[in-house]
Amino acid sequence: MFVENVQEEFYNIIKGKHVLLFVNYDVDAICTCKMLQSLFRSDSTLYTSLTVEGVQDLIEGYCKHSEQVKFVLLINCGGTIDIVETLQPEEDVVFFVLDSHKPTDVCNVYSRSQVRIVGNVDESEKIPRFEDIFIDSETEDEDEEEDFDEEARAKRKQRKLWEENRNKTLFEYTQFSFYGRASALVMFEIVWRLGKDNIESLWWALVGFTYQTVLGLVTERNYSNELPVLQLHLTRLMPTSNNSSRMEGYRITCQKDLKLVLYRHWTVQSSLRHSISTAVKLKLWSQKGEKRLYQLLAEMGLPISDSKQNFTSMDSELKTGFLSMIESIVNNYDLDSLIYHSFILTIGFSNSYQAADYVYGMLALLDSTLSEKTSKECFLLTLDSLSRYKHNIIDKGINSSKKLLTSVMRQVHTLLDMKQIFSAGPFLYFILEEGSVDSKIFSCPSSLVILARYALMAFNSISRNRRTAMLPLIASAPSTNDNCIILGIPPSTEVIPRNFFGKAFDQAVETIGINPVINYFDSSVIKICKEDRPKFFDSLVTILS
CATH class of the missing domain: 3.10.310 (Diaminopimelate Epimerase; Chain A, domain 1)
Structure with missing residues (x-):
């Protein structure tokens, strides 16, 4: 069942109780978890947090901790499986599900009370009607007891047609997997309705939301549709210039920006080489692509020497005019997609991060192959990177993500060449x-x-x-x-x-x-x-x- 009144039917129920929290191993789930942790601390809610990669982890984790709790919260996990059938819980255990993976399992959708889906119905899911999927148990028993007369044969024929239609409906409903609204956005709206939102929770929501776009999990239209409301929240929460929070140097702006990976934290050349749009359009794995890159830089009016410097070390006039330089040449190279509206976090006077920068940094921190840490340690470090005064952690993640992106382009070159x-x-x-x-x-x-x-x-x-x-x-x-x-x-x-x-x-x-x-x-x-x-x-x- 879907929870309509999130305060009465969700948060007030778990507030102050012991909650078993399962968090999927992704950036959106981690941003959602960060908001939940803040809520739980403010209301003295005890929780046990477990990270999960797959269904097997969920089953093992629940079996180990099921005796301790009556309330279970699933973040970006569990929504697409029949939770009751999979976990076999006691009847008094209630599961709350916040999952961007779609389609939602119909047994979860039509659970009367044990499984509760937090958030509004996603119209794009096209959830089947109850009567097309489930049959009344009494009717089923009656069909089994019917004699073999004309009426019974007609009922059996009708039942067979219903089952055929059910199978077809379920196949059409489940044949494609896709992503719905980011869980971090849903969680932020809950925090807002509870009157406990702030500029930090908005940033966490923005990062979780941007994660879906960076990995191509949702359309550009999904991104554009969310922008106006998020801008309103930003206007409401961003402190005025005489506010002490502004003086502390934690500021978010929404502005026209460039979809160039990590360009504020890298060289312009490196960013152009490792951004999917420019790498593909210019074919930067070839010698001709190299020539196109230098031609593009010349048309921009950006000296080669400056393009090889870290962006932060470039001449201030070049940095200020960099967006305009890119805008002047996008039509010539079919690179219009480079220009978009993004959210920028500025910490202090010099540390600026596009929401996508945080996404790449967190993806690198999560990847245990890029460090000597365990998966659990990577998860906790990534969660900690969202903390207001620990941007040094995200800086390390951004440096690691450069290695990842370099490996990606090197591997693409190999795949094409070989x-x-x-x-x-x-x-x-x-x-x-x-x-x-x-x-x-x-x-x-x-x-x-x-x-x-x-x-x-x-x-x-x-x-x-x-x-x-x-x-x-x-x-x-x-x-x-x-x-x-x-x-x-x-x-x-x-x-x-x-x-x-x-x-x-x-x-x-x-x-x-x-x-x-x-x-x-x-x-x-x-x-x-x-x-x-x-x-x-x-x-x-x-x-x-």
């Missing part, structure tokens, strides 16, 4: 073998999806076969203990990023009779034994042909 992106018929694919350069980095789903998006767009930009632009891509990278991670992304031409690989992966696993090592909450990502990968791919080809 012609390692293949067509399997219904989809394109590439496999990073163990021992290859940087392969370890891409064992993290978020890193692999960034690589997959770059690789697909780059491949389509040089392919002479127009059909390839209509094909999705599967990427695979080695993981630990002879396992491998596999993920699928929709075609780069898709306006709405709906993904059919989740359903296909489920069918392939069932067909070849294997158990996934991890069933991620994003169903288009899966971890299996490496030895099962060939038959898994063969099964996918059969299913999707």
Whole structure:
């Protein structure tokens, strides 16, 4: 069931109680968790927090802690599975779900009280009607007791038609996975309605919201539609110039900016080379692309020497006019998408961060392959990076993300040069073998999806076969203990990023009779034994042909 009155039907119920909190391993979930922690501290609410990567983690965590609590809160996990069927809880345990993964499982939607979905119904989900999915148990019993007369045969025929329609309806509802509104935005609205919002919680919401855009999980229209309301919240919360908070130097602005990765924290050349739009449009993996890059810099009026300096070290006039320089050449290179409205956090007099900078920094902090830390330590460090006076942590994350982006572009160059992106018929694919350069980095789903998006767009930009632009891509990278991670992304031409690989992966696993090592909450990502990968791919080809 959906919770309409979030204060009475959600927060007041868990306020002051012991809550078991499950948080998915993603940036949006972490931003949401940060807001919840602030709320729980203010109301002396005791909670146990557990991080989860997949369904198996959720089951294990719940089994271990289920005796201690009656209220469970799931952040970006659990919404797409039948929670009651999966976890087998006692009848008095209540689950609150805040999950951007879609579609929501129909059993959760129509649960009468045990499962409560926080937030409004997402119209884009097109949730089936109750009577099309569920049948009254008394009617079912009556059908079984009917004699074999004419009336009974008619009822059985009607029941068969209903079941056929049910199966069709469920298939159409679940065939694509996609992302709904960021959980951080939903949580911020709850905090606002409770009268406990502030400029920090707004920033956390903005970062969680931007995360979806950075990874291409939602459309540009989704981003644009949220901007006006967020700008109103910013106007309301941003202190006036004589306020002491402003004097402390924590300021957020919404302004026209550039979709160039980390350009405030890198050199202009490096940012241009590692931004997906410029890398693909200019084909920067080729010698001609190099010439185009220098031609672009010349047309901008930016000296080569300055473009190789850190942005913060450039001449102040060049920094001030940098946006205008880019605007002057975007039409010449079909780079209009570089200009957009973004939120900028300024700390003190010199530290400025686009919301996307925080996203890249947090993604790098979360990736345990980029450090010597455990997954849990990485999660806690990433959570801590959102703290007001710990921007040194996000700075370290941003430096690590430069290494990640450098590895991404190096790997894309290798895939193109070595012609390692293949067509399997219904989809394109590439496999990073163990021992290859940087392969370890891409064992993290978020890193692999960034690589997959770059690789697909780059491949389509040089392919002479127009059909390839209509094909999705599967990427695979080695993981630990002879396992491998596999993920699928929709075609780069898709306006709405709906993904059919989740359903296909489920069918392939069932067909070849294997158990996934991890069933991620994003169903288009899966971890299996490496030895099962060939038959898994063969099964996918059969299913999707």
